[in-house]
Amino acid sequence: TPVKGPDGNFRLPPKIFDSMDRTKVGLKGPLATPIGKGHQSLNLALRKAFNLYANVRPCKSIEGYKTPYNDVDLVTIRENTEGEYSGIEHVIVDGVVQSIKKITEEASMRVAEYAFAYARDNNRDTVTAVHKANIMKMTDGLFLKCCRHVAEQNKDIKFKEMYLDTVCLNMVQDPTQFDVLVMPNLYGDILSDLCAGLIGGLGVTPSGNIGQDGAIFESVHGTAPDIAGEDKANPTALLLSAVMMLRYMGLSPYAQRIEMACFDVIREGRVLTGDLGGSSKCSEFTEEICRKVRESE
Amino acid sequence: APVDWEDVDVTPVKGPDGNFRLPPKIFDSMDRTKVGLKGPLATPIGKGHQSLNLALRKAFNLYANVRPCKSIEGYKTPYNDVDLVTIRENTEGEYSGIEHVIVDGVVQSIKKITEEASMRVAEYAFAYARDNNRDTVTAVHKANIMKMTDGLFLKCCRHVAEQNKDIKFKEMYLDTVCLNMVQDPTQFDVLVMPNLYGDILSDLCAGLIGGLGVTPSGNIGQDGAIFESVHGTAPDIAGEDKANPTALLLSAVMMLRYMGLSPYAQRIEMACFDVIREGRVLTGDLGGSSKCSEFTEEICRKVRESE
DSSP, rough: OOEEHHHEEEEEOOOHHHHHHHEEEEEEOOOOOTTSSSSOHHHHHHHHHEEEEEEEEEEEOOTTOOOOOOOOOOEEEEEEEEOOOOOOEEEETEEEEEEEEEEEHHHHHHHHHHHHHHHTTTOOOOOEEEEEETTTHHHHHHHHHHHHHHHTTTSEEEEEEEEHHHHHHHHHOGGGOOOEEEOOOOHHEEEHHHHEEEEHHHOOOOOOEEEEEEEEEEOOOOOOOOTTTTTTTOOOHHHHHHHHHHHHTOOOHHHHHHHHEEEEEHHHSSSSOOOGGGOOHHHHHHHHHHHHHHHHH | OOOOOOOOOOOOOOTTSSOOOOOOOHHHHHHHHOOOEEEOOOOTTSSOOOOOHHHHHHHEEEEEEEEEEEEESSOOOOOSSSSSEEEEEEESSEEEEEEEEETEEEEEEEEEEEEEHHHHHHHHHHHHHHTTTTEEEEEEOOOSTTHHHHHHHHHHHHHHHOOOTTTTEEEEEEEHHHHHHHHOOGGOOOEEEEEEHHHHHHHHHHHHOOOOOOOOOOOEEEEEEEEESSSSGGGTTTTTTTOOOHHHHHHHHHHHHHTTTTTHHHHHHHHHHHHHHHHHOOGGGGGGOHHHHHHHHHHHHHHTTTT
């Protein structure tokens, strides 16, 4: 919760900085940014404070939660510090405005390197750079150049390039053709939500924000104030984000067991929260998963 | 349909300055007729040609790209009942082509949004909605992040909405649209948006109904319009009577409606959909084994029958 600093502005409490400095890893639920109260977006503040440069969203079809697609199994990796979201805008003359998309070699190389490392660490086959370098020759061109450079140094991972519009066209017809996708900020914003939609929405999609000195894993759905305190929320997104966190921390066996328990419960369909089509409470759903984890020991 | 056709070859000719450009004939023809129908054009890479598609767009000030996406019975996709229209501002935005190197390793590109272009496409969107009995226009934007540029676009849409209160108006973030589009596309009707978002969304929506081989498109200008299929040129099957003419035919149907010839448009469109639904005479990409000419003839037969 933001505290008022000596300058009268609301800012993140110092405790978060101390804690993250020491632990390097965080798990976060949804935060609401109050409108019009002088708060900087808290999510944005965290991102900047810990230099979280890559947003990672694994999207995998969940058996038992039906969508128009089966067998989705891809990961979007979004450059999260620059690009179209640099926030630099100007009025040129009355009725003419511009906004600046900034792409740097440093940020592009960094996210490309992360994408290939992620692919290797997670046994993924292919990294695809998503871009519009035919139109934005310099900016997306530089991003693409960096991806190609990193691809050359990671020849054990396949590398492809595809225009963003072609990706979207193909994604809704056959998402199984995609594996790891890496892209600049705006495209990542769009594609990561598109892909979350393919597997059932933000309520079941995990996400991680990777920084140079740490990472924060978080569910990206809203705060659902209408059901606050009613034991109705679906904890899947947060749980799967925690599973991502465990893998990041090198605790894969634990991650595997918890993930499997979660998927088993959803597939069995007996104990499900309302949004998954059931009528169980959040605590009941969670307890069922815990039970399965204990059984798997 | 009562249409006089004028064929124009747009193969670029070498101008006096040595550059390839559109032949003058196309300008004369469009000046007189105001309406064009176009198939796919391949832009040769590295031969000094400006993109021909881009040249046509600029020459005729085609400012709105319109793509109606409607599920086709008989051509199965993960979605049924898609019935929406994407209207994309086609002259500015992220595609202004203004880019700079700041220092080595740092580049920028400029997204330009003007009140003039935003008002123009917003007005077109509401007029289109009215002319085609559509219920709702939704402005698609990221004004939470791009406060000035998308903010201006949104402001113009709101202004036009106020003057067109018989049409419902909504606003939605682009990422939310994508998230919802793949879960339930039936919630969308007419969507209007700046250039890049339109590029993405129009292809996304084409994918929902089966791809570019069945999706029509129209480019509306202030003094005319060009309707075109947006798939590639398929050089591998050139001359083999295998191509699927659906996208081009449906683009021609759009053209007829634009020209005020709706009854003709309706009959041709219905014949085309009937043939696909019946599934007996279909080109290869639609799952059949008929030739292009057979497919076309079957549609013509149905049109004649419907007289």
